[in-house]
Amino acid sequence: MNDTARPGRAVPRRGRHPHDDAPDTAREQALLTTLPEGPARQVLTGRIVRAWLPMARRLARRYQGRGEDAEDLEQVAALGLTKAVLRFRPERNTAFESYAVPMIVGEIKRHFRDCTWDVHVPRKVQELRRTVREAVKDLDTGDHGGVPGVAALAARTGLSPQEVRLGLSALECYSVLSLDSDPTGPQGGHTLLATLGTADPGYQQVVRREAVRPGLDRLAERQRYILYLRFWCDMTQRSIADRMEISQMHVSRLLRDTCEQLRREAEGVGAAGGQRPSPGSAPAARGTGRRR
Numbered sequence: 001m002n003d004t005a006r007p008g009r010a011v012p013r014r015g016r017h018p019h020d021d022a023p024d025t026a027r028e029q030a031l032l033t034t035l036p037e038g039p040a041r042q043v044l045t046g047r048i049v050r051a052w053l054p055m056a057r058r059l060a061r062r063y064q065g066r067g068e069d070a071e072d073l074e075q076v077a078a079l080g081l082t083k084a085v086l087r088f089r090p091e092r093n094t095a096f097e098s099y100a101v102p103m104i105v106g107e108i109k110r111h112f113r114d115c116t117w118d119v120h121v122p123r124k125v126q127e128l129r130r131t132v133r134e135a136v137k138d139l140d141t142g143d144h145g146g147v148p149g150v151a152a153l154a155a156r157t158g159l160s161p162q163e164v165r166l167g168l169s170a171l172e173c174y175s176v177l178s179l180d181s182d183p184t185g186p187q188g189g190h191t192l193l194a195t196l197g198t199a200d201p202g203y204q205q206v207v208r209r210e211a212v213r214p215g216l217d218r219l220a221e222r223q224r225y226i227l228y229l230r231f232w233c234d235m236t237q238r239s240i241a242d243r244m245e246i247s248q249m250h251v252s253r254l255l256r257d258t259c260e261q262l263r264r265e266a267e268g269v270g271a272a273g274g275q276r277p278s279p280g281s282a283p284a285a286r287g288t289g290r291r292r
Contacts, residue, residue: 022097023051030090048085049078052100056081059104066112073108080107125170131157132167208266215265223258230255 025048032048035041060077064070084100135156139148148156153164179193216224222244229235229243237255241248 022055025051025096026090029085029088029096032085033089033091045082045085049082052081052085052096053078055097055100056104059101060108063108063112068112073111076108076111077104080104083107125166128159128163128167129170131159132164133171136171211266212262215262218265219258219261223254226251226254227258 028044028048032041032044035044056077057074060070060073063073080103081100084096084103087103088094088096088099090096132153135153136148139152139156150161150164150168153159153168154161157164159167179196180191182191216227219227226240226244229240230237235243237248237251241251244251
């Protein structure tokens, strides 16, 4: 009798399926469906999971080299295997490996989709990225050193040009760069933080000037002249008083009242026809009389 006919020995088959060495746990799984929640069910679940762990680990190794630790992937695969054991129903006449493999692979893919991206990207965009990335690998021969064109990628994938562009835009979005990183290389000496702009205070100054411009046009000539000497020529109140031959107190009062008028008009406080009287003529005349 040859070896292939001896009882108790597995006969190797050509083109064997990668899960042909799967353990026979049909009896344990049938018993599991009859047990209520409790310690006995938990012990039996653990026994079945341990029996199928080699298969789950083989599936996890397919996804190594994609930026995730091997042990983390094996943990995710074990989680998918546990879900499969708990949800499997033998009465459906389905081989357990046919039920468990899609669930384990799906758990691993969900892990990559939900836990390994630095920013939230919709699932559709992630799928487009994956499709476009595979097409780029297939079409890029390395001769031109660049990414194939949108038309070529669309013809290869069957996607629309808009979907291809969306997938291309997501190719470099898997992880974010630190603001301390140097986009020009280790010898560049410039960080991304240095390229970020800051709020320019000059813009706010422009807004303020435009807000008071209508009020300036409505001021009396003397009021505008005093503002010009004080804020554009940077003269002191004493110097303005000497030039205009009025008292320093009068200059101070004119500046205060004029600025208050401009502020109220800029904020929309003054109503049409209810503007405060121009604070220049009468006090200025009295001041001028005192100096003369």
